[in-house]
Amino acid sequence: MARIAFILLTHKDPDGVIQQACRLSAAGDYVAIHYDRRAPEAEYRAIRSALADDPNVTFAPRRIRCGWGEWSLVAASLETLRTAERVFQQATHFYLLSGDCMPIKSAQFTRQYLDGDDCDYIESVDFFHGDWIKTGIKAERLIYRHWFNERTHKTLFYASMAWQRRLGLTRRLPDDLQIMIGSQWWCLRRQTVESMLALIDSRPELVRFFRSTWIPDETFFQTLVSHVVPKTQIRSRSPTFLMFTDYGMPVVFYNDHYDLLLRQDYLFARKISAEARDLRARLGNLWQATGQEFPISAEGPRLFRFLTGRGRIGRRFAPRFWESDGSLGRSRIVHLVVAKKWHVAKRLTDRVRTLTAIPAVDYLFNEFNAGLPDMGGVASSVEKRQRHRRALVRLLFDRFETRNLVLCLDPSALSLIGDFASDRAETRILHVDCDFDDDYLRGHMKRTGLASDRTPQDVLDRLVPVVRADLEHEGERLRDMEFARFETISAASTPERNAAAIARFLDVPEEIAQDLARTPHLFDD
Incomplete structure (x- = not known):
């Protein structure tokens, strides 16, 4: 039977992190935690102290200061993944989660789901021929080197890219890799993780390349998994349910979304509001449930677009x-x-x-x-x-x-x-x-x-x-x-x-x- 090592990337709400780790480990699974170095040291010590006696919980040996769109998010994931792979030898699957994720199925259902198909769940779409990137730069993410964060140093970010373009400082992509892109939330089998880590160790130039790409958490694991695993063993979808608004922001779920979430064809959901205490409590209890049926209707994304679109009758932005x-x-x-x-x-x-x-x-x-x-x-x-x-x-x-x-x-x-x-x-x-x-x-x-x-x-x-x-x-x-x-x-x-x-x-x-x-x-x- 599947035993999951959860790779938990967190940066806030220490009490919520403790509850999440206890809930997941109590069902017999494992948890490896990375707590952002930007967060207060006192919060990190409180988490470690509370979970010190749980043998199914471990911590990344190095805390990394994480920033959206930066290599630091991949580095934190890798650091925690290596630790989990080494410490939890009985783990058959490694599932990447954030502190805002909650289960929308029981542990029993999740294990049966993973046992039912010998595959990896990671969204992986061809970077250049797919339609995954809707707005913003595309090839520029890869062919130029990015040393500045677009959100915190916008002027430097675009100035650096403009100078590279003007001087012709484009770089070649790794010859034998098909660059893939997709959601950063995945669940991988042990053999896949071992093969991927071995590839990284044998080819340090891959890390050097992705370290200076933009938003590498959407391309790094997606590309390497596709390189080491046959496509027939990859289900190109995230096992975590998430939706985005028209403004590109993640949809946040609240107390009245419980039934909707359970009907979706996913194992976890993101983002659950920190204020939705009733929803968090119900989903937490759900993880421990046994014998529960989960009828799947999977209407969430289309229903969300319909309900939010009602009344949005505005101007057109193109000539008739x-x-x-x-x-x-x-x-x-x-x-x-x-x-x-x-x-x-x-x-x-x-x-x-x-x-x-x-x-x-x-x-x-x-x-x-x-x-x-x-x-x-x-x-x-x-x-x-x-x-x-x-x-x-x-x-x-x-x-x-x-x-x-x-x-x-x-x-x-x-x-x-x-x-x-x-x-x-x-x-x-x-x-x-x-x-x-x-x-x-x-x-x-x-x-x-x-x-x-x-x-x-x-x-x-x-x-x-x-x-x-x-x-x-x-x-x-x-x-x-x-x-x-x-x-x-x-x-x-x-x-x-x-x-x-x-x-x-x-x-x-x-x-x-x-x-x-x-x-x-x-x-x-």
Whole structure:
């Protein structure tokens, strides 16, 4: 059975460190602690004194002053890892944690999880070809030497890099290493740790190289593990659950996040607020639990983006594609069927194609199969259609040899709808006002990833009114934009009123509009 040596990097809250170490070691695992040298000496002595009699706890022999983005974080991890590997000979796995991490599974579950797959858990993405780095410098992290901290000496950091660039002082990467990048929180098998430490000892130039890279805790272990272990034995994911806000800051978890955390497909979570005493106590007790089931729904990241994104309707930061590429043409008419229930809009466009000569395509900016004719490379993927959407719409007009074109859009695409309405071409909008019962909303949450088949019923019940209000708000925002040519149809309206709205929307005879309004099962789910 797996026995874990936890590599615990800490810098504050000595009482919390003591409790964490006692909790982990009491379950039969090991703990090796590094306490940042920047912290007061008295705190460190208090921790050592409190844990002096625990044979399953040890300390890094050297305390290092750590700074974000610096080699010092890797040095502290290495110092503690070497100590744990030497002292705890029975350890089968080495798990890197911070003082802000807490278990979200029991020790029993964690050991069974690690025993179930003979592998290493460390996120490792190709540095140059992956999309891991979203903002800031990229190759410059490696090809230049960094002696200053960007956070504490910003001017010196960028001046040093500028001088190296000007003087052509780039350096070569290690020839036989594929540089990888990923989260610094990992869990490695003993044989992997032994191979990696042996590699470091035999090749000191590797440490010299990474010592002057920027943010090496995201590349050092990730690269070396990928070098000494076959890729088939690496699970490129951190075993620790963490999320980031839009501002790049870690999401902090509080007392009301207990159920959410337990449902995530991870073993530990970071960051747990120091003030969330109830959450810390419950998670601490959880580590000792036996026989507990953990239904996994893993909706955390998508649910967080949804809830934090509600109400964030702000300015755009790029020119509209119509503004940058001209107009579709004054003589053309764009008919937009705007419906949240895509199957309802598709039933209507199918009848439009059958009963009229007006070309109609479905959700071309959302789905690959949208009833498009052959458009060549511009329509080869949804992503490409989004990128070249103005060219795509112009090509559709030309391809169909028409001045009228029906498109389907989701009401969440307000900026796109507004862009059509501001074009010189005439834009008409038919809003399909849909009812959302509880069953539909539950299905919608699962289709969009807000929930899964394993999401507890009480969580679904709490989300249903939130999601309903969000979808209804989309319709309200659409109406509030007060478009010049705006019509609405709904299941609650009479066929005659719906037909009149469709007739104005499409400029079709009354009898055809009546047939369209009476499309069989038009509003059915």
